[in-house]
Amino acid sequence: MSSTKRQSPLAALVGSFSEAWAEVRIHRTRVLLSLIGVAVAVAAITSVVGLGAIVEQSVQESNESNGGRPATIGVSAYTQNGASFDAALLRTTLNSAVDRYKIRYHTSILSGQLSVQFVAGAALVNTTAIDVDYGVMHRVKIKEGSWFAEKDINRLAPALVVNRPFWALMGSPDLRTHPTVRILGSHPITAVIVGVRAVRDGDMPNMMMLMDAFRVAAEPASYAGQSQFEAWVPPPLAKRVTARLSAELAASVPSGVDVQVNRQDYAAFGADPIGPVRIAVGAVAALVLFLGALGLVNISLVTVRQRIREIGIRRSFGATAGRVFFAVMMESVVATAAAGVVGVGVAVAVVENPWVQEKLSRGVTDLPSFPIGAALFGLAAATLVGALAGLLPAIAAVRFKVIDAIRY
């Protein structure tokens, strides 16, 4: 037989695709109906996954904002009787450990209250003193201006990063105008606002400043008893570094002082904090998908029965069983993929809706944009459902005798 050459895969693919497309075009109405179902399912799934991803992200962000990114090792020292102690020795040991273990990101942390002069009067403001690295370690989000830079350490007028209420009390000035506030106390100083944090952490003003500036502005007695330090290390190293630091620091401090070294980021607490959310989201998504697939299978089974004669004709013209199988499958996939695109579009519209975002934000952070992963997941789910839903009809389409099909 002269020309019974195997068809090239490309020709087979193009051919199947064009058959499937013609089929979809001809059965516009029924395809449209079934696709509305698929699009709705995909929209639901993608929305759920998208919203889930956003919630997940905000949960993770708030965790990181509190405990630092994985793996953050916290060091704190305190005296058993509450007396103050000289932390200089501890600091020296820490500094050498940072060099030896090549810890790239680390920060000291002190906290206290400073009196700030606002237009409406002076107010005590919760203040956290940190090093520049804190911003990276806690993934601090900035709404206006920027986080501290190394050059801010040597500023004459110390730099401040404040929260939204603080900024609002100042009348929300443009940070490009270098707005300043007066910090009162025994050594009053003028500080420059360089950044406003994005976090929504309540109505009370608070601020962050670099360690050296804080030591100038605050009364030494107010932080003498504190000694807190954080190091950000690759998670695999966390255990070893924690153990070593613990031993070295304990040896370096005077007796009567306890040093605690432990991981404090959320990932250290074993269980995935958003596990339940993930499971709930997954269950709902799976259910919706399953129902969508069921509807599709039903519709395509019915239409395959109607099309048996047509399939028989195709086979009389040389369509192999495999080819018929693939073409029927392809119809389903072509159609659901198209519905998937629509569904994802709807989901984006839902998730990006300002009202929904407002409900979701829960005061945590500025919401990220629609997760690409969710969109891809929606498309993949639609295609997979199409393939699964096409499977049964495709099997039905090759399971009958060509003769019977054409006779009928």
Place this chain on the structure above:
Amino acid sequence: MSLLRLDEVTRSVRLPDDETLEILKGVTLDVEIGDHVSIVGRSGSGKSTLLNLLGLLDAPTSGSIWFDDRLTSELSGNARDRARARGADIGFIFQQFNLLGGRTALENVMTPMLYASGRQFWRRRQFATEMLERVGLGGRLNSMPEKLSGGEQQRVAIARALIRRPRLILADEPTGALDIETGASIMAILDDVAEVSGAALITITHDVNVAALARRHYRLDRGVLAPIDVSRVLSAAPEVGL
């Protein structure tokens, strides 16, 4: 050279009451390249069953079928090979036209090319257009089957059957659904295109006038195939003209 050869072919089916119905009994037939054979038979004599065997759509219960001097039972072991052989070498024309609904004439004619390879596949639109022009439907390329007359539909079917230049054309009652005049013109076209392409043509019909157009004539009677002298049949029924 023999293109298609049947040797003592039988075909039986199992009836629901567990009895066996022998539809074809010991059919022997030899068709050469360029041959034109007619098979006449009453309704129920087994014509469609025979056609399915000739078209490699079905396998015999016993006996052998050779295509191109290859035993088709070897092919039948591999359904995919049979499908490819069918696509490449056999063109079907059915009584009920069997055009694909919702597709234009051009798309219908292109259909067999979807299973072809190389040039035939990639230039199917051009080939199909030329083929439709040859059967006089160059002006109806984008018409839907529902909008075409019976004769036009059958011409589309002929174009579709011949598009891949098959070496065997199987026509099952090609004029059965047409009036006498249209039927005659369809047969003329079919004869002509088959002649030009050098394909063997097997026409299965109950109409002796259509059968008379062939070079060799057979009758199928209750599953038995036997050669007949068609001129005698024709002269016995002079009132039926072509």
